[in-house]
Amino acid sequence: MAVFARRLCHIAVHVPSGQSFARDLQRFFGFQPLAEREADGWRQLALRSGHAVFLVNEGVGNREPLYGVDLRYAVPSATNLCFEVADVGSATRALTPRGCKLLVPPVSVQDVQGAATYTVVSSPAGNVNLTLLERADCRGPFLPGFQSLPSATSSAGISHVDHLTLACTPGSSPTLMRWFHDCLGFRHQPLSPGEDPEVGLEVAAPSGRGGVKLTVLHAPPSSAVPYLVLAESLQGATEQDQIEKFLAHHRGPGLQHVGLYTPNIIEATERVALSGGQVLTPPEGYYQQPGKESQILAAGHEPSKLAEHGILLDGEKGKFLLQVFTKSLLAEDTFFLELIQRQGATGFGEGNIQALWQSVEEQAARGQETKG
Incomplete structure (x- = not known):
């Protein structure tokens, strides 16, 4: 048991x-x-x-x-x-x-x-x-x-940990999923209809070469344990992607990032920016995608405000997910944070996943250009 x-x-x-x-x-x-x-x-x-x-x-x-x-x-x-x-x-x-x-x-x-x-x-x-x-x-x-220690009341609006993302070696997700199921009672939560838990959700990179495979697990409903996300690279990339780079920098699998829940992601992201923190820039053209503006307006937000802070939004049928991702908080590039706000959404937004993938790759490419 x-x-x-x-x-x-x-x-x-x-x-x-x-x-x-x-x-x-x-x-x-x-x-x-x-x-x-x-x-x-x-x-x-x-x-x-x-x-x-x-x-x-x-x-x-x-x-x-x-x-x-x-x-x-x-x-x-x-x-x-x-x-x-x-x-x-x-x-x-x-x-x-x-x-x-x-x-x-x-x-x-x-x-x-x-x-x-x-x-x-x-x-x-x-x-x-x-x-x-x-x-x-x-x-x-x-x-x-x-x-x-005496502490002041937090004003950042972080309420709890929404999810924990593990960067895994290729092919290891099914083994990890079974271990967390057998030992802690976690169960597979599909990200797409009919998703095979052994396969997970595969999101191809925009280039068509490589991408990421995600498997989401949830604890029993009566617990207050965050989602657990297993992330591994798909085969076919011509260069190291961010999962492979994490595995190299970290020298093995581990906790890549933590998703922190906030009921007001705009205020939370503004705090990060005003205090000198850095977030990833969404891929070029993200906010100009067909239907993106109407989607943002349907969620009750201003497209220009989200674009100003680099906040991603995905969802439909009145359920939306907003996310923003920080740059690494460690010099070794082995850990970052995510701010997330859910407006009825329980998944992770396939469009956001692809946008995150592309933004990290573009950020890495800009870093290489700067070094060169």
Whole structure:
């Protein structure tokens, strides 16, 4: 029987000391400091906006940090997803027979704010591990062992994590899909009618050479766990695409980006721009596509406003999806964020997927021209 994950608690990111990742979350996206811990050469800082929480681990300590595992990974990386479960012991007993390696056996920690128990298990998704956390007796704003920090009210409008996208090696999506189904109860969510879960949605690159294959998984409806998106390259590209570049820069599969939900994507994107953040530019001619203007107007938005901020829009029959994608937040080009607003849409918009693919490729080409 699969483990039932109640919700996503936090996403852990490991970066060297002094890297600006934590500052960028605050400056560009309105995340506020929640709690911190310093020990054994590590500084751990939890930041929150709405229900979205990042745990930023900075340092080069010789011991693994609390509530996660340091694999001494070669580059900065999002390495751990922490899910709340009802009973860590039961979860461990359920996952071990399924081939999940226990990286940290069940551990109980406590302080004046209460107690929590956690375990860390490996996953087949590259260096991404899962922390399973039981925190019914924890009364603090974060977790035992962390010192609470005063924080202002976030004004960025980020409410929660909408989805997590894993960059996968070609042909690995079916194996990953079965693992997340068997271990955590995730199920396939079709992006197109009649979609074969073993095939997923294949979106060809505008050039007709290569493209991306996406498989979307959803947790049981009663949970507050984000969508999980598996992304892998299609064969036929003449040059490395963004999935292949991620695999090369990251030195293997991993968490490529996190989709952050906002009820007002225009305000959220304006904040990013005014604070100096950078988003990807949509492909040339995106807003001049036949029917795009009427589609944007039908969704209640001004085409010029979306174009000003590089916001993509897709949808039909009164259900729309708006998205904007940031440039990498790590120098190694191994992680970026997405802002997403749903107006009734539950999918990911095939037109937006193709536009994202093209915009990333064009951005990379411009970067190469600049270097040349």
